[in-house]
Amino acid sequence: MRPGRSRIARLAAGLLAGAVLACAASPAQAGPEASSAAPARGPAVAGEVDHHMHVHSPAILDFLPHYCSSEGRIGPCPVEFTKAYSPEDLVAQMDAAGIARGLVMSTAYLAESPMMQPPRPDAPRILREANAWTVGLARRFPGRFGIYVGVNPVTATALPEIAHWGANRDVTGIKLHLTNSSASLRKPGDVARLAQVFDMARRTRLAIMIHMRTRETDYGARDVATFVREVLPAAGDTPVQIAHAAGWGGIDAQTLSALRAFADAIEADPAIARHLTFDLAMVWKADTSEQDLAALASLIRRIGPEHFVPASDFPFSGDLVDYYGKVYPRLPLSADEWHTILDNHPAYDRADFAQTRTRP
Numbered sequence: 001m002r003p004g005r006s007r008i009a010r011l012a013a014g015l016l017a018g019a020v021l022a023c024a025a026s027p028a029q030a031g032p033e034a035s036s037a038a039p040a041r042g043p044a045v046a047g048e049v050d051h052h053m054h055v056h057s058p059a060i061l062d063f064l065p066h067y068c069s070s071e072g073r074i075g076p077c078p079v080e081f082t083k084a085y086s087p088e089d090l091v092a093q094m095d096a097a098g099i100a101r102g103l104v105m106s107t108a109y110l111a112e113s114p115m116m117q118p119p120r121p122d123a124p125r126i127l128r129e130a131n132a133w134t135v136g137l138a139r140r141f142p143g144r145f146g147i148y149v150g151v152n153p154v155t156a157t158a159l160p161e162i163a164h165w166g167a168n169r170d171v172t173g174i175k176l177h178l179t180n181s182s183a184s185l186r187k188p189g190d191v192a193r194l195a196q197v198f199d200m201a202r203r204t205r206l207a208i209m210i211h212m213r214t215r216e217t218d219y220g221a222r223d224v225a226t227f228v229r230e231v232l233p234a235a236g237d238t239p240v241q242i243a244h245a246a247g248w249g250g251i252d253a254q255t256l257s258a259l260r261a262f263a264d265a266i267e268a269d270p271a272i273a274r275h276l277t278f279d280l281a282m283v284w285k286a287d288t289s290e291q292d293l294a295a296l297a298s299l300i301r302r303i304g305p306e307h308f309v310p311a312s313d314f315p316f317s318g319d320l321v322d323y324y325g326k327v328y329p330r331l332p333l334s335a336d337e338w339h340t341i342l343d344n345h346p347a348y349d350r351a352d353f354a355q356t357r358t359r360p
């Protein structure tokens with residue numbers, strides 16, 4: 001299950017392959033060569049654990065046509081998002097990329113998204129069914145997945161749903177998605193509810209994974225300041241993973257502002273980062289500018305590569321061999337920095353985290 005070759009050798013091959021592809025004269029020349037070479041060379045830079053993956057449950061697949069055609073959507077659903085990938089498809093992708101273990105984020109919270117208009121009266125049932133199916137993956141594929149149940153943190157369902165799963169020893173953590181939940185770090189009521197959710201996670205020792213970028217067009221430093229001051233302390237010593245390096249995928253001024261604010265806060269008080277990690281899921285793409293890549297790399301250095309973890313946001317990443325082999329090596333980090341990130345194993349990575357987190 002574990003990749004047989006040394007990670008450093010694979011990393012070196014990956015960085016080289018990335019450089020070769022970046023220099024390729026035309027896509028037509030690079031295409032066939034790259035696709036035939038990739039399986040033989042194997043994955044270049046996938047870590048042993050992918051910290052951010054999705055596979056929709058049947059309950060959410062049933063719900064998606066209603067959700068994607070809802071008037072409350074801010075845009076159409078991406079094609080990758082609506083495809084019916086099976087857990088077997090996900091495992092096959094992981095095997096091809098040499099990934100031993102994936103942290104699977106339940107998409108149950110979609111059922112309680114305010115983007116669903118009119119709201120479904122049976123949303124709590126869909127939420128529960130979707131989470132239950134996702135939790136079942138832990139037993140169906142022993143050791144392969146860490147399971148995060150999804151909730152919308154600003155609904156009345158959030159705390160009871162977390163309490164329901166708190167004692168379940170197949171559950172690693174909770175997944176929150178502030179954009180999808182239309183939660184704001186500028187509304188005191190939302191901030192208070194988020195702090196309650198973090199406190200509940202602390203009491204049940206569930207890890208937290210949060211997509212914290214909100215829908216505010218000027219999201220950034222001030223939202224991070226509120227989060228660090230009023231939400232994060234409620235988590236205590238339970239681990240918190242910030243998705244997409246504090247953005248929502250891609251690099252723009254807002255994401256850099258947010259990540260810079262974390263760097264400033266951690267430099268002022270390193271204790272903030274003790275249980276904090278940032279995932280690198282879909283933060284840069286095949287066409288991200290060198291300038292943006294350099295800006296991200298310098299913020300990773302300020303915060304410390306030991307606070308970053310590899311992740312794909314599959315299925316949004318597309319094929320994982322391509323993603324880790326071609327897109328990942330574009331980030332201009334040193335071999336040592338890459339090694340630190342790819343071999344970074346926070347406590348919640350471990351297969352026994354879910355079994356051992358519940359207090360007697």
Ligand SMILES: [Zn+2]
Nearest residue numbers: 052054105313
């Ligand atoms: Zn995601």
